[in-house]
Amino acid sequence: MIKIPNNNEHKPSYQEKIWHVVSMIPKGKVATYGQVAELAGLPQMARAVGRTLSKLPKDTELPWFRVINAKGKISFPVDSEAYLRQKDLLAEEDITLLNGKVNLKSHQWIP
Template identity: 50%
Template sequence: MHNSSIDDAFKERVYTLIGSIPVGKVAAYGQLAKLAGAANQSRAVGRLLKNLPAQSSLPWFRVINSQGKISFPVSSEKYMQQRQLLESEGVMFINDKVNLKKYQWLEDS
């Protein structure tokens, strides 16, 4: 309905998951939501990242959308910062997007 808030346990699980993404890999918002036990809450994941302190040690930049693209305007500062961090880890961009087949984090591997 209205006035809901992100469950604390869900939050914790998402943070833990993000911290578990290996260097050089990426994960989708929906993927994290599902792993955290709430399949339809991809949007909440995005909200969590937005509220994250800028100096947080969490690798928030390894979270992108299901199309393999960064969820910011291509010319924005945030976009370039995120892209640079990923490229510095060996994640390559082709036409502003990542090859998920190659770089998506598979929880089991």
């Protein structure tokens, strides 16, 4: 039988792995891009996580806002709408910013 030069997926599977990991981050906790990449089995690909999240539909159910950078900061310009949106969504889970940073010590998700 003729083999279709591709799988039925039109998108790279790594995105699905990332979606899965992000969906597991519990409410009230956060994970870093690098952490998500590692848990997804994609070490050294933190940027792929950011790329994937940037393509999510506006009405996604994925808790993308629980993903922040390794410094505990939100990876958007502080004067952007996106920054405020993420900050508010986190605040709803009692994750507040101190000096622009989340206290990873107490809020980082440890699987």
